[in-house]
Amino acid sequence: MGGEFNLRRKPGIRPRIVLSYPDAYEVGISNPGLQILYELVNDRTPAAAERAYCPLPDMADLMRARGVRLWSLESAEPVAACDLWGFTLPHELACTNVLEMLDLAGVPLHAAERGEGDPIVMGGGPAVADPWPLAAFFDAFFIGEVEGRMAAIVEALGAQTRAERLANLAAVPGVWLPHAAQAGPVERQVFTDFACTPPVERPLVPLVEAVHDRVVIEVMRGCTAGCRFCQAGIWYRPVRERPVDMVVAAAERALAATGYDEVSLVSLSSCDYSGIDEAVRRIRALRPGIRVSLPSLRIDSAATSLAGLAAEQRGSVTLAPEAATQELRERLNKRVDEAQFDEAVRAVFSGGFTGLKLYFMIGLPGESDDDVVGIAAMAAAAARRAKEIARGRARLSVSVSSYVPKPHTPFELEPFAGEATLRRRQALLREAMPRHVRLSLHHLESSLVEATLARGGPGADRLVEDAWRRGARFDSWTEHFDEAAWRGAAAAAGLALGDPAGEGAPWGETGSMAPWHAIVDARVTPAFLEEERRRAAERATTADCRDGVCVSCGVCGAGVEMEVLA
Amino acid sequence: MRTWLVSFARRGPARYLSHLDTLRAVQRTFARAGVELELSQGMRPKPRLSLPLPLPVGAAADDELALARVTDAAPSARDGLLALQAASPGGLDVIALRESPLRARPQPLRARYACEVRGDAGAVAAAVGAFEEGEPPRVVRRGPKGTKTVDLRRSAGAVSCRATPGGAHLEFEVRYDAGTAARPQEVIEVIADKAGIEPVLHRLRRVEVVFAEAARAQHAPTQRSATT
Numbered sequence: 112m113g114g115e116f117n118l119r120r121k122p123g124i125r126p127r128i129v130l131s132y133p134d135a136y137e138v139g140i141s142n143p144g145l146q147i148l149y150e151l152v153n154d155r156t157p158a159a160a161e162r163a164y165c166p167l168p169d170m171a172d173l174m175r176a177r178g179v180r181l182w183s184l185e186s187a188e189p190v191a192a193c194d195l196w197g198f199t200l201p202h203e204l205a206c207t208n209v210l211e212m213l214d215l216a217g218v219p220l221h222a223a224e225r226g227e228g229d230p231i232v233m234g235g236g237p238a239v240a241d242p243w244p245l246a247a248f249f250d251a252f253f254i255g256e257v258e259g260r261m262a263a264i265v266e267a268l269g270a271q272t273r274a275e276r277l278a279n280l281a282a283v284p285g286v287w288l289p290h291a292a293q294a295g296p297v298e299r300q301v302f303t304d305f306a307c308t309p310p311v312e313r314p315l316v317p318l319v320e321a322v323h324d325r326v327v328i329e330v331m332r333g334c335t336a337g338c339r340f341c342q343a344g345i346w347y348r349p350v351r352e353r354p355v356d357m358v359v360a361a362a363e364r365a366l367a368a369t370g371y372d373e374v375s376l377v378s379l380s381s382c383d384y385s386g387i388d389e390a391v392r393r394i395r396a397l398r399p400g401i402r403v404s405l406p407s408l409r410i411d412s413a414a415t416s417l418a419g420l421a422a423e424q425r426g427s428v429t430l431a432p433e434a435a436t437q438e439l440r441e442r443l444n445k446r447v448d449e450a451q452f453d454e455a456v457r458a459v460f461s462g463g464f465t466g467l468k469l470y471f472m473i474g475l476p477g478e479s480d481d482d483v484v485g486i487a488a489m490a491a492a493a494a495r496r497a498k499e500i501a502r503g504r505a506r507l508s509v510s511v512s513s514y515v516p517k518p519h520t521p522f523e524l525e526p527f528a529g530e531a532t533l534r535r536r537q538a539l540l541r542e543a544m545p546r547h548v549r550l551s552l553h554h555l556e557s558s559l560v561e562a563t564l565a566r567g568g569p570g571a572d573r574l575v576e577d578a579w580r581r582g583a584r585f586d587s588w589t590e591h592f593d594e595a596a597w598r599g600a601a602a603a604a605g606l607a608l609g610d611p612a613g614e615g616a617p618w619g620e621t622g623s624m625a626p627w628h629a630i631v632d633a634r635v636t637p638a639f640l641e642e643e644r645r646r647a648a649e650r651a652t653t654a655d656c657r658d659g660v661c662v663s664c665g666v667c668g669a670g671v672e673m674e675v676l677a
Numbered sequence: 678m679r680t681w682l683v684s685f686a687r688r689g690p691a692r693y694l695s696h697l698d699t700l701r702a703v704q705r706t707f708a709r710a711g712v713e714l715e716l717s718q719g720m721r722p723k724p725r726l727s728l729p730l731p732l733p734v735g736a737a738a739d740d741e742l743a744l745a746r747v748t749d750a751a752p753s754a755r756d757g758l759l760a761l762q763a764a765s766p767g768g769l770d771v772i773a774l775r776e777s778p779l780r781a782r783p784q785p786l787r788a789r790y791a792c793e794v795r796g797d798a799g800a801v802a803a804a805v806g807a808f809e810e811g812e813p814p815r816v817v818r819r820g821p822k823g824t825k826t827v828d829l830r831r832s833a834g835a836v837s838c839r840a841t842p843g844g845a846h847l848e849f850e851v852r853y854d855a856g857t858a859a860r861p862q863e864v865i866e867v868i869a870d871k872a873g874i875e876p877v878l879h880r881l882r883r884v885e886v887v888f889a890e891a892a893r894a895q896h897a898p899t900q901r902s903a904t905t
């Protein structure tokens with residue numbers, strides 16, 4: 112679409128950087144990471160940042176039929192003519208869309224085939240925790256938070272030749288060039304000025320309805336609650352909090368710049384933000400009718416958080432117990448018990464909220480069928496509360512996804528539950544779930560693809576390319592997911608969908624060093640991951656380091672430290 | 678409570694907005710300009726803003742009208758115009774603003790459309806002739822409430838056609854006060870079909886809309902920016 116409010120145009124400026132989120136415009140426009148980079152490059156560096164998203168299949172087919180190349184929304188110039196094409200890689204299911212976009216732009220798919228006139232294609236974002244599934248297609252990856260290194264990247268692009276530009280980029284901390292000899296793993300970059308840098312204040316506001324139509328203010332980065340399945344909890348360590356004054360001032364400016372009347376205070380766990388109550392109160396007082404929302408609630412403090420919401424915001428609430436039994440929650444390091452859950456559920460229904468959604472995972476390490484049936488029991492208990500307190504005025508729904516072990520987490524070497532087990536447990540759940548509770552189960556086949564790619568090794572990129580050539584794209588969209596393409600590509604690679612792709616897999620069984628550790632140093636020590644895995648097996652919980660005790664994960668030190676408001 | 682009649686143009690990618698998206702973009706422009714809109718009564722109050730004649734998706738427009746009820750705290754028409762112009766997104770250009778005593782939504786009388794088509798200009802001219810004379814051009818619309826046959830000539834009478842390099846420029850008026858109105862894309866599709874060419878809707882433009890006399894009467898002087 113383009114034409115958004117707060118669009119920046121810098122015609123004729125070099126370097127010209129195109130930023131992409133490999134999904135449809137309606138999804139990508141709401142991505143906060145891209146909004147950060149767009150504002151940063153355009154407003155605080157001499158470069159121009161433009162954008163391109165992935166055209167939906169019907170549009171892509173039409174573009175191919177008519178020979179139209181992918182263009183950027185700001186200048187309508189071909190993406191292929193930019194200096195740097197930066198992709199925010201959100202998850203494994205966006206991999207084929209990267210190939211789709213490269214192809215639509217007319218940029219050679221393989222980095223090795225690119226020459227002087229081609230852009231440098233660079234990937235960043237959470238999915239680079241393991242870059243192997245995309246290694247062949249990128250000239251460079253940025254590992255970690257890029258804000259502190261953007262100026263250096265822009266400067267690196269000033270060199271005359273492509274080879275010089277790549278050599279300059281290699282010298283920027285956090286950059287990995289998959290096609291150059293580079294010693295040792297690249298250390299994940301932490302944006303140490305996060306707390307003293309204001310959040311995005313002039314975000315792009317789409318003219319069409321987007322996934323999130325509200326001001327987004329990142330109040331905090333990092334979460335040290337220590338859930339053992341959570342990659343983001345490792346990837347964004349340590350916790351850094353922005354001062355409340357900065358948050359409120361940014362919200363005020365962003366409200367004026369966007370015309371929105373809702374502010375979402377986001378982070379991995381906004382209820383843990385030390386200034387949350389004050390920030391919510393002061394933002395609501397900015398002018399009448401301003402609403403403040405929190406994307407996630409902690410079960411142990413939900414009652415307090417819900418009480419702070421305005422009457423007109425009493426819509427639906429999501430709580431994430433993740434697992435239904437105390438034993439399994441302890442394995443995951445989810446420190447909530449049944450009584451706390453019951454208190455949160457009561458708070459939802461007695462507070463006049465219209466719906467409650469419970470989020471769980473199945474396929475977790477150490478899980479039994481009883482744990483899965485326990486989800487239905489927990490839902491039934493919540494349904495009883497709904498009947499007793501809300502008297503049929505509130506809806507209850509349960510959403511269950513399939514757990515995929517992720518690199519750099521304590522469960523990184525745990526086996527994936529696999530198709531047969533997940534299918535059986537989904538059936539168990541369907542059967543056990545009370546009929547009046549709405550159950551939604553995550554699309555199983557996409558979880559299999561996610562599992563295949565999440566812990567991919569060298570050569571996993573060949574599988575991605577094969578799947579794309581067979582027609583896979585928009586893999587996270589159920590309506591576009593092409594199961595035959597993925598099954599065919601996996602079979603051709605000698606894999607069952609769900610097995611990790613790449614040479615030498617599976618890593619857990621052979622005990623060989625997992626291939627992502629050869630590239631990415633996520634800053635947590637192997638000893639910490641190992642210790643957490645051991646504690647999980649023993650059902651021992653680990654405290655949140657923001658509560659005072661450092662558990663020596665290895666992230667802090669050398670200028671990186673936790674910054675929590677006094 | 679005061680009423681503002683705001684004229685604006687829709688160009689560039691903004692022409693692909695739906696009616697609701699256009700309405701939302703205008704509403705957001707008011708919010709960014711710091712001009713408060715009155716809210717409707719009821720359970721779910723909505724800002725009192727309307728676009729009296731929805732634009733087809735894909736059509737550009739030179740002079741559209743938005744009717745806004747603003748609170749008494751709103752600035753003067755002159756300052757309001759400047760604030761809206763500064764706050765509008767590229768592609769929705771605010772051209773003029775006037776205060777009006779109108780309470781009701783103005784009724785459109787007629788609108789003029791222009792369109793470029795690619796193909797043999799002679800064939801297009803012949804198709805226009807056939808559209809204007811002979812068997813009345815009709816389209817059948819199917820909706821949830823059944824089918825409806827619309828006589829295009831009754832509301833879109835005369836079509837002017839002039840040859841351009843590689844095609845033809847068409848212009849016609851659609852009347853909105855004579856029963857079910859023709860949709861401009863229907864007129865173009867019928868002519869394109871008769872001429873054996875592809876209808877090119879992305880070149881459709883609404884040049885002017887004329888509202889019932891009440892819309893024009895009794896209004897305060899129009900604030901029009903010097904640049905537009």
Ligand code: SF4
Pocket residue numbers: 335348349350656657660661662663664665666667673
């Ligand atoms: S090093 Fe200690 S304080 Fe820093 S994030 Fe890890 S556990 Fe927390």
